Amino acid sequence: MPTPIPAIQTQHLRKVFRGRPAVEDLSLEVAQGEVFGFLGPNGAGKSTTVKMLLGLTHPTSGRAQILGQPLDSLGIKRQMGFLPELFRFHDWMTGREFLRFHGQLYGMESADLERRIPEVLGLVGLLGREQERIKGYSKGMQQRIGLAQAILNRPRLVFLDEPTSALDPIGRREVREIIGHLKEQGTTVFLNSHLLSEVELTCDRVAIVNRGRVVKSGTLEALLNPKLEADLRVDKVIPALQSALSAIARITEQNGERLTLELPAEDALPAVAEAVIRAGGKLYALTPRRESLEDLFVTLVEKGAS
Amino acid sequence: MRKVLLVARFAWREAVARRLVVAILLLTLVFVGFYLYGTNALLHSFQRRASALGRELPGQSLLFANATLVLMGMYIANFLGSLMAIFTTIAAVSGEVDSGTIQSVLPKPIRRWEFVLGKWLGHLSLVLPYMVLLSLALMYGAQAITGYLPPQPWNAVALMLLSATFLLTLTLLGSTLLSTLTTGVVLFMLYSLGWAGGIVGSVGALTGSLTLKRIGEISSYIIPSDMLWRGASVYLQPEALRQIQNVARGNPFVGTEPLATGYVLWVGVYSVLVLLLALWVFRQRDF
Numbered sequence: 001m002p003t004p005i006p007a008i009q010t011q012h013l014r015k016v017f018r019g020r021p022a023v024e025d026l027s028l029e030v031a032q033g034e035v036f037g038f039l040g041p042n043g044a045g046k047s048t049t050v051k052m053l054l055g056l057t058h059p060t061s062g063r064a065q066i067l068g069q070p071l072d073s074l075g076i077k078r079q080m081g082f083l084p085e086l087f088r089f090h091d092w093m094t095g096r097e098f099l100r101f102h103g104q105l106y107g108m109e110s111a112d113l114e115r116r117i118p119e120v121l122g123l124v125g126l127l128g129r130e131q132e133r134i135k136g137y138s139k140g141m142q143q144r145i146g147l148a149q150a151i152l153n154r155p156r157l158v159f160l161d162e163p164t165s166a167l168d169p170i171g172r173r174e175v176r177e178i179i180g181h182l183k184e185q186g187t188t189v190f191l192n193s194h195l196l197s198e199v200e201l202t203c204d205r206v207a208i209v210n211r212g213r214v215v216k217s218g219t220l221e222a223l224l225n226p227k228l229e230a231d232l233r234v235d236k237v238i239p240a241l242q243s244a245l246s247a248i249a250r251i252t253e254q255n256g257e258r259l260t261l262e263l264p265a266e267d268a269l270p271a272v273a274e275a276v277i278r279a280g281g282k283l284y285a286l287t288p289r290r291e292s293l294e295d296l297f298v299t300l301v302e303k304g305a306s
Numbered sequence: 307m308r309k310v311l312l313v314a315r316f317a318w319r320e321a322v323a324r325r326l327v328v329a330i331l332l333l334t335l336v337f338v339g340f341y342l343y344g345t346n347a348l349l350h351s352f353q354r355r356a357s358a359l360g361r362e363l364p365g366q367s368l369l370f371a372n373a374t375l376v377l378m379g380m381y382i383a384n385f386l387g388s389l390m391a392i393f394t395t396i397a398a399v400s401g402e403v404d405s406g407t408i409q410s411v412l413p414k415p416i417r418r419w420e421f422v423l424g425k426w427l428g429h430l431s432l433v434l435p436y437m438v439l440l441s442l443a444l445m446y447g448a449q450a451i452t453g454y455l456p457p458q459p460w461n462a463v464a465l466m467l468l469s470a471t472f473l474l475t476l477t478l479l480g481s482t483l484l485s486t487l488t489t490g491v492v493l494f495m496l497y498s499l500g501w502a503g504g505i506v507g508s509v510g511a512l513t514g515s516l517t518l519k520r521i522g523e524i525s526s527y528i529i530p531s532d533m534l535w536r537g538a539s540v541y542l543q544p545e546a547l548r549q550i551q552n553v554a555r556g557n558p559f560v561g562t563e564p565l566a567t568g569y570v571l572w573v574g575v576y577s578v579l580v581l582l583l584a585l586w587v588f589r590q591r592d593f
Contacts, residue, residue, distance in 0.1 A: 051592075054406075054412075054413040055412065056412055056413065056593045058592060074415040074417070077413060077416075078415045082410065084409040084410055086406045087408060087410075092320065092324060093323070096320075102410070102414065103313075104312050104416055105411065105416055107309075107415055111364070140395075146410070149410060205527040306315045
């Protein structure tokens with residue numbers, strides 16, 4: 001199988017602002033068709049990295065390619081979309097004028113734009129509001145029209161910088177659906193987000209950056225601890241129960257009637273319930289939990305800070 | 307080139323949507339109205355006094371009065387055009403940077419120079435036709451009332467347009483480099499400096515001070531707006547009036563000698579250099 005060209009590839013990308021490095025040494029690769037989560041604490045260099053990839057900021061050193069082309073290639077820019085974190089648009093325009101203007105900037109033909117504008121308006125849920133001025137839009141609507149602008153040109157690669165920061169839970173779900181839709185069409189999505197739960201739900205692969213370097217990257221399954229933990233609550237912990245549980249799982253924590261167990265696999269869960277009943281105990285709660293992305297994130301960032 | 311025109315059209319639409327065009331047109335209408343009303347009043351007062359004394363209209367005095375009135379009107383037209391050139395352009399690029407709208411524009415398939423050139427073209431196409439219209443309304447409006455038209459109105463307008471083009475280009479350079487507020491302050495100071503330089507030069511001519519004349523000359527090479535107006539004013543004065551001014555020497559508001567071709571060429575080259583510098587500066591910037 002020939003190696004397909006990566007959607008994004010950076011080698012030792014570095015940006016120094018007035019002697020202070022914003023991005024230290026960033027190397028990463030994003031495959032085509034992937035939904036890629038780019039995570040990191042505030043000031044880790046996420047936005048600067050995105051701005052470099054989009055040609056808004058010139059790298060101090062290092063190399064980067066998008067779809068195998070240099071960053072300043074107009075051909076590549078025609079196939080990219082971007083929703084900035086601080087989505088400020090020309091708010092004296094109506095939503096429709098705004099999309100037309102950006103479509104023309106992409107170099108789209110008029111007839112194509114006429115077809116495409118209602119499509120994207122429908123996708124972001126703004127159909128019927130396009131004749132209103134953006135000035136009158138709510139923050140959420142402004143973010144939606146920004147998203148419409150980012151996917152207007154049917155891009156092969158979309159950069160979304162905190163795309164749901166102004167949205168309510170329903171809006172967030174809709175954006176997740178749009179990302180899923182883009183993925184189905186084979187679009188690569190580069191997602192910058194603080195909302196780790198959202199990243200967990202949408203991304204195939206993530207990279208965690210801290211102080212301008214990638215500290216960890218990989219698929220979510222590979223990054224997150226495969227071991228299963230479970231919280232157990234019973235009426236009282238007696239020695240018979242303790243020994244019965246020890247045979248199935250490792251008790252990592254005990255706090256009165258609450259226990260934390262580490263299980264070898266998911267099918268050990270029913271056995272835990274059975275053991276509680278057999279030992280004459282009453283089962284109040286048995287909740288499995290996996291290590292979350294948040295746990296991993298906090299561990300990595302705190303390790304980096306110390 | 308398509309992208310340049312797209313950005314230029316965009317600048318126009320913004321000026322219309324922000325009601326800038328309407329505001330300027332309305333106020334200009336008021337200004338031209340007052341001016342022509344005054345011209346009319348002056349003519350009538352001359353006629354009344356002449357008929358009260360039972361005389362013919364005094365040809366020479368009337369000519370001087372009319373010529374001075376047109377000269378003053380055009381002086382103000384030139385001033386308004388200069389202000390327009392500066393104030394409509396101060397935010398052309400910096401406004402997009404300050405507000406963050408630049409972040410959704412530059413990642414598009416458009417070269418940075420296309421963006422700046424488009425802004426330049428858009429604003430220029432707003433200011434220059436305005437100056438032409440205003441000048442024509444003043445000069446031909448006055449002619450309709452008094453019958454007087456300056457000797458070479460088109461040469462004068464051409465130099466005024468060159469001056470506005472230079473100021474606009476310099477403002478654009480400021481706008482690619484500085485924030486909107488700073489651009490406005492810097493440009494206004496530079497414009498005033500050019501003005502002051504011209505006055506210092508006139509005083510030098512009047513008193514025969516070589517140093518002052520030299521200062522005026524140097525400033526006219528750096529900020530040519532005042533010198534270009536003096537050059538333009540030469541074409542707006544009848545020969546007889548010009549001779550009187552020449553004898554009196556040192557009127558800080560009008561010139562008496564046509565500009566050297568070399569100087570006009572310099573301003574053209576200078577403007578192109580400033581524009582190229584603006585394109586280059588914008589290319590280097592990080593957002």
